[in-house]
Amino acid sequence: MEKVNxxxxxxxxxxxxxxxxxxxxxxxxxxxxxxxxxxVWHKHDHEDEFFLVIKGPxxxxxxxxxxxxxxxxxxxxxxxxEHKPVAEEEAxxxxxxxxxxxxxxxxxxxLTVEKLEWI
Amino acid sequence: MEKVNxxxxxxxxxxxxxxxxxxxxxxxxxxxxxxxxxxVWHKHDHEDEFFLVIKGPxxxxxxxxxxxxxxxxxxxxxxxxEHKPVAEEEAxxxxxxxxxxxxxxxxxxxLTVEKLEWI
Numbered sequence: 555m556e557k558v559n560x561x562x563x564x565x566x567x568x569x570x571x572x573x574x575x576x577x578x579x580x581x582x583x584x585x586x587x588x589x590x591x592x593x594v595w596h597k598h599d600h601e602d603e604f605f606l607v608i609k610g611p612x613x614x615x616x617x618x619x620x621x622x623x624x625x626x627x628x629x630x631x632x633x634x635x636e637h638k639p640v641a642e643e644e645a646x647x648x649x650x651x652x653x654x655x656x657x658x659x660x661x662x663x664x665l666t667v668e669k670l671e672w673i
Numbered sequence: 674m675e676k677v678n679x680x681x682x683x684x685x686x687x688x689x690x691x692x693x694x695x696x697x698x699x700x701x702x703x704x705x706x707x708x709x710x711x712x713v714w715h716k717h718d719h720e721d722e723f724f725l726v727i728k729g730p731x732x733x734x735x736x737x738x739x740x741x742x743x744x745x746x747x748x749x750x751x752x753x754x755e756h757k758p759v760a761e762e763e764a765x766x767x768x769x770x771x772x773x774x775x776x777x778x779x780x781x782x783x784l785t786v787e788k789l790e791w792i
Binding site for chain 1: 674675676677678679680696697698699701703720721722723727735740741742745746747748749751754767769770771
């Protein structure tokens, strides 16, 4: 049971759209991700997804509107809702979601990472 | 599905050791709490607990050592582990834990809040 410093962890990787696992609790993972550019439209049929922005801005596009998040802001995308994360410049995100969640959800994409790494 | 700004939410309450619910996902709550002084020793027999410090410092005392957390740092206290949060000055914390978790765990204290409020 060690403490985790978010900024130190973000220095350990540079890949975009490649969540790294930094914690596990109650069947959920805490993940950190760097985002820049456009991710893919996807949804998670059975899992809600929490995005907390550590370095923004970061936008969660929905089919009917956009949620623009800056540092210190979060949103929860409920299961079944299509969404597409985008960031013009490099953004840093903390994600909580069940261990079973795939980051591209029901979509198979070049961006899909099958096995996430612990850092 | 609205975004939540942590600092704005922290302005909405002043009670210490009284977690406020700000989000719900996958059977878990996201809670914000203000801490100053000493909480009670307690444990959660069935739930791991995540503490992310938004404004520190904030210490999680364990029986054999202390985990000192500053802004941007988190720790996860595994189920069954006795812990006692303390903060010399007012600290702001984001907590992520199952909806069933009572903040004083297996201990009934003057600090126990039976029904948490959504803000």
